Amino acid sequence: LDSGTGREVRRMLSTLTPQSIAQLLESSPPRIRQVLWKLIDKDVEGEVLQELTDEVRSQILATMDTEEMVAVMEGLDADDVADILQDLPERVMAEVLSAMSATDRRRVESVLAYDEETAGGLMDTDTISVRPNLTLDVVLRYLRRHEQLPESTDSLFVVNRQGQYIGLLPLAKLLTTDPAVTVREVVNTDVEPIPADMPDTEVARLFEKYDWITAPVVDENNRLVGRITIDDVVDVIREGADHSLMSLAGLDEEEDTFAPVRRTARRRALWLGINLLTALLASWVISLFQGTLDKVVALAILMPIVASMGGVAGSQTLTVVIRGMALGQIGRSNLGWLMSRELGSAILNALLWSVVMGVIAGLWFGDQRIAIIIIAAMVINLVTAALAGAVLPVALRAMRIDPALAGGVALTTVTDVVGFMSFLGLATWYYG
Amino acid sequence: LDSGTGREVRRMLSTLTPQSIAQLLESSPPRIRQVLWKLIDKDVEGEVLQELTDEVRSQILATMDTEEMVAVMEGLDADDVADILQDLPERVMAEVLSAMSATDRRRVESVLAYDEETAGGLMDTDTISVRPNLTLDVVLRYLRRHEQLPESTDSLFVVNRQGQYIGLLPLAKLLTTDPAVTVREVVNTDVEPIPADMPDTEVARLFEKYDWITAPVVDENNRLVGRITIDDVVDVIREGADHSLMSLAGLDEEEDTFAPVRRTARRRALWLGINLLTALLASWVISLFQGTLDKVVALAILMPIVASMGGVAGSQTLTVVIRGMALGQIGRSNLGWLMSRELGSAILNALLWSVVMGVIAGLWFGDQRIAIIIIAAMVINLVTAALAGAVLPVALRAMRIDPALAGGVALTTVTDVVGFMSFLGLATWYYG
Structure with a gap:
């Protein structure tokens, strides 16, 4: 695309619908995006802008002055104009509004009076x-x-x-x-x-x-x-x-797939930092059993299995519950049933896979004790994981914390800590 | 609900729209679901059925005979009838079809001629x-x-x-x-x-x-x-x-939030089994460095951190790429840019958090060598994780394997194996 002459690209763009142009922009890295935007026919700029996600749009708006913005927004629905304006800095928004015609301004202001994430922010005023x-x-x-x-x-x-x-x-x-x-x-x-x-x-x-x-x-x-x-x-x-x-995954649903390196790195840093804290907590739990690990090196080899199986079992429950909550299916009346179902399912799978793993561990290290320890630890961790997966999102929601955002980290912390604690704790008691 | 008399519940149900009844059924455990279904007004049964998800619907259809089914489907759109019929066993479907009126049958058959997941399977024939x-x-x-x-x-x-x-x-x-x-x-x-x-x-x-x-x-x-x-x-x-x-999470998007214990356990068992295999692979990697672990127990304490940080970094990339693919944004032309962006972002975050972790590890164990080893291992694993998170879904799609289903497992395998291998491998070489 970079090598093509501008005129050819312009001709190609003029054959596309505003929706297709928007999709093309969203699928392009930042530099190409800016080049493409300059080649778009002025008449469709507004419509293209309206089709873009908030994040991509604000990148493009950042390159425009007030006059250009007003020109671009002419002919758009009031709700779409309001949507665009809400992403702008307060000062720029006031400038653009005052440069609009009185009727347009009144319409847009009636939508702006409502929060973006309400019915008022979604509506347009084109009613008959x-x-x-x-x-x-x-x-x-x-x-x-x-x-x-x-x-x-x-x-x-x-x-x-x-x-x-x-x-x-x-x-x-x-x-x-x-x-x-x-x-x-x-x-x-x-x-x-x-x-x-x-x-x-x-x-x-x-x-x-x-x-x-x-x-x-x-x-x-x-x-x-x-x-x-x-x-x-x-x-x-x-x-x-x-x-x-x-x-x-600690990401925002509006996230631009093609955001530049620095913005991407900055956004993800926080999430990695939080995960580092929880991983350190798990390591601290392991360090409590340093003596036992020193004696039986097989424990170090097997302990990630206990933690990992708990993590997977818990995340299955968590995902079902989060989806159920998003669909408005889960309330106080059926949570008890859901928890007992998860408990039942977890016990069945814990028995199945812990015994399989116990046999493998026993054969691998030629030690019956380690088989019994891993069976017990896996049952404890898988059952805890299922209960945590069901309870955590509901508890987080009650505390007004987004369960989809915090649920995964909270769950991993539980399954890691309980996994290492039960496995190494049992081993310390058994071998001690 | 169980304790209320049937008549009261029936009266309550008669005030609800078919959509609300469907939502209520979907939010109820299996036994209550069957009781509620019997109390629904015959006239709205068809509409309720049409609003249910496939899985919940087939549970209810399983309790009906052919005549009841035909009665229930009267007055539904051809596409909805076809949708319901497609979930039934072939024999039952033929019976229901032959019991319908000739016009209705012709309409339904014209939709049934197309695969459920095509435009033909979605359409109705009510055109003017x-x-x-x-x-x-x-x-x-x-x-x-x-x-x-x-x-x-x-x-x-x-x-x-x-x-x-x-x-x-x-x-x-x-x-x-x-x-x-x-x-x-x-x-x-x-x-x-x-x-x-x-x-x-x-x-x-x-x-x-x-x-x-x-x-x-x-x-x-x-x-x-x-x-x-x-x-x-x-x-x-x-x-x-x-x-x-x-x-x-290895689940189906049609999964019934309130499926019974045994069905839930059976479905999740396979996923846990697959995860057990990958966890065993990671354990085998650890066992290669048994000697080093025996000498330096701090390694056993810190190794989960390297694997876990890689897992989180990789899953962020994986999620962005899978969403981008679902939105049709990612193709051959921009994959290269995306990979270099992920690489850049991964290097920045790897440097930041590995140094933080290196300082913590150095202070904790009073050993400068372990600080250097964990820094190097984390950089290797986070960078590998980002590349794997970007490449795996694209590669899986090219092999016609669902990236959303297989991507997570494949990624965890990579980050665990590379994480343990780099950390323990470097340690063996350094302390050796």
Whole structure:
């Protein structure tokens, strides 16, 4: 790409959709990203920007001045503009806002009033609303005066004189009903409006549950303030699902796959440092049994197996519980059952694999005692691991700590400490 | 719940939507699940069934006979019926099909002809199609003859005489355009039809990229055979994102959070067995340096730290690469850049934390040599871990092995073996 002449690349880019250009930018290392951005047609810059993840976008915005930013954001939905502005430093945001037209600014500010991770932060303000006393014929004529309807419009919103939400009028209904009928007679009141301060993950759960395409957003007085469309919700679902995966490795779900070296190194350093602390704790546990290790070198050889099997068993439980929590399946009422299930499963597997390992250890070192010790230690560690895997995420959540982020480290600490302690402790007692 | 009388529970259930009932079933242990299912109103059983995950659903289907199944599936979309049938044994599926009405059977069979994980398996056949030569007025009158339009209808499909797909006619367009205009003049040909054999993950990527709500599905002759709606795609996105998380712990993304003990134990046994093999390999590596361990017991105390830090560093890289691959960001062209970035980041963090650890080890054991050995071993292992974390998933994919499933085990094997080998090997050479 670097070697191609700019003109050819520009021609190639002009044949791509904004979405494809965004994907290309996200899949490019930083330097190529900057070069590509300069070659993009000015007209689609805004749309491309809107498709990028927050982190990649802020890299590109960092190279622009206020005027360029305002130009780029023209023609974007208010929610997308708000989304972009929220990543900017306060000062730059104020500058960009004051450079916008008054109508645009008002729209964007109404979205900015809400936290980014709520329904209000997700919504756009492109709603078409009608009164319940109109006939469908009047509504049809009103719509025909529009050049086009806002994207993803599948329903109109029915509101009263005070702008309070009453229900939906699906376009499909409008098209299949006698035009002489009034809106009131066909309004769909099944869809509960979403309060603007509802967390976005809960909004996503509702959309997923009820297969909505658009849903109305209301303020505390039940006044219609905007609508949420499925395309923005899909991003929330994707990020929510990625959150568990990335957090378990101490990463952020928004992390740019192609972030530069220094940023990557800085972000990961903390996680490695935390892990070093827990590993030191495990080493300290081992050091308590220095005398025994000195006598029986086989213990040093076998001890990582006990810790590792506990870690794997625990992480299986942890992953199932974290996923279950993300799907909203786990609460106080079924946690007891879940723990006893995990306990049962852990006991069965502990018996199976500890005996296998006991036989191997006995044959390997020609020592029956070491077989018995490793069997006992593995059973203790696998059972502890399963209980820790089930309890830790729930306990962390109760303490308002993200279980996906802290659960893995906490679990490894438990399985390492219990693994080394039980194996070396039993050995010290047995050989002592 | 167990103690409540059936009637009260039944009344409570009748106030819930099918989606909420499905969520309740999924959040319940197996025995309560069976009790709840019996108390559900017959009318909503089909809808509830359709909302359940495959695994929970097949547990419930296992308790029904053919007649019950046919009754339950009445009124469901063809794609949902096909989805349910595909989980059944071949013999039962044939029985249920032959007990259905001829029209229903034909519809379901047209979906069943395609693999479950393709566009054809995702689609439903509820399309409304119109010819390009009609005026919008005729289309409007045609629509008004329908009682209602299929769910999530936001566009009509424009096809020629042979039933071949030409383009979309969005309902919004229909409502804002002069009725005297013909379909041909306003048809939207931007949306490329989806071939019925496209994998569902690629379908999901297209929907996510272009913010589609519905999209047409065509056969190899470009004939319209059905449509895919966003609600079915959201499930594919959710499952795809969960796949990486669950696979890294050796689990299936469809795994029932409340599966019974024995099924859970059986599924996890294999993964623990595989891990035991890799842990044994690591132990064998340690046993090669038995003599050195016998002489310097500090090595046994510190060796888990080297392995563990490598494991954490590697899993961070692995997770970023697996997520990048799932998002379609990583290919041959940028892999080289990614590897050098990971290498750079690994070197920086290796230098930082190995020196910290070296100082700690030196002070702890009052031995300068052990400080130098652990610094060198950690640098070697962290750098190897980063390279392995980047290369393994790409190599596994090239071998058609699921990187999310096999990547974690393969990585741990590398970091354990290299960690113990470098630390104990250097020590043997140094103290030897």
